[in-house]
Amino acid sequence: MIHPTAIISPDADIDENVQIGAYSVIGEDVTIGKGTFIGPHVVIDPQVDIGPGCRIFQFAAIGAIPQDLKFGGEKSRVKIGPDVTIREFVTIHRGTEPGGGLTEVGEKSFLMAYTHVAHDCRIGKMVVLANNTTLAGHITIGDHATVGGLVAIHQFVRIGDYAFVGGKSAVVKDVPPYVIAAGDRAILHGLNRVGLKRHGFSDRSMSALKKTYRILFRYGLTLNEAIQRVHAEVEIVPEVERFIGFIKASSRGVTR
Incomplete structure (x- = not known):
């Protein structure tokens, strides 16, 4: 009608x-x-x-x-x-x-x-x-991502698949897939575990992503050093491969 x-x-x-x-x-x-x-x-x-x-x-x-x-x-x-x-x-x-x-x-x-x-x-x-x-x-926002209220995202930023951006955040760099980012200038707060479980991610994938996240963002390594260590120590399931690929493709820099 x-x-x-x-x-x-x-x-x-x-x-x-x-x-x-x-x-x-x-x-x-x-x-x-x-x-x-x-x-x-x-x-x-x-x-x-x-x-x-x-x-x-x-x-x-x-x-x-x-x-x-x-x-x-x-x-x-x-x-x-x-x-x-x-x-x-x-x-x-x-x-x-x-x-x-x-x-x-x-x-x-x-x-x-x-x-x-x-x-x-x-x-x-x-x-x-x-x-x-x-x-x-x-701006590019990946599949199944969630962005909270009152969030402002800078031009050319990418938000990865299954990422969660908390409310009232200012996002000026790329947010990798599978993570939580939040803050007045957004920083990472770990994996989006609740979201990943709701979408049926396997224990195997969750374990590999947890190890990958820790190496990339908690060991104080450069990203190149961290990526090399991930390849040496973590099972490269498809989710880890996409995680690393997203970071390698970043031109604005990655939220940390």
């Missing part, structure tokens, strides 16, 4: 099984998948793709041009995966040409009220961003 006060571009491709609330505005070159619910007073600007089964609540704004002074009006997009929940007053901006032209939110992610996702961010699947999370441009 589309409310009669909604304004819909004739160039929008909207599945017949979509609900759109009162006074919402849907721009051109927008696709909306089957079963998606869009509440009242939502604005979806041009060049946005929204998957099936999403829920977008009142006053959310998706697809506005980026807050980037270098943006020259080039064509770019926002892509929202299936079954994503976007709560009140969330803002998600389109990508820029230098950043690949795409801002993306993965399937089954949950963006709570007042979250801001800036240009060229890539959010994985089943990510939770709590109220007032603020992402600067070019």
Whole structure:
């Protein structure tokens, strides 16, 4: 059902099984998948793709041009995966040409009220961003990560899979997968044991990750020295391999 006060571009491709609330505005070159619910007073600007089964609540704004002074009006997009929940007053901006032209939110992610996702961010699947999370441009957040309320993340930072960022943190360096980071300038507080157990990580993987974390961040070694020691002393299960690979790929430096 589309409310009669909604304004819909004739160039929008909207599945017949979509609900759109009162006074919402849907721009051109927008696709909306089957079963998606869009509440009242939502604005979806041009060049946005929204998957099936999403829920977008009142006053959310998706697809506005980026807050980037270098943006020259080039064509770019926002892509929202299936079954994503976007709560009140969330803002998600389109990508820029230098950043690949795409801002993306993965399937089954949950963006709570007042979250801001800036240009060229890539959010994985089943990510939770709590109220007032603020992402600067070019941020990558891995699958199953959780970011607490009132967190601010610096541009180009990466948050790894299954990481947990505590509320009111300022994150200026990469946060590895599987860990907890928190603080006014975020520091590490160990493995995200509760989250890993909830996601069914085996005792074998948990043990290997625990040893890896201790060597990397508690022995006072340089990262290169620590990585060499991990290879010598720890069983390299896939999770450890991803942990080390994330750190090796860091360009901003790693939160410690």
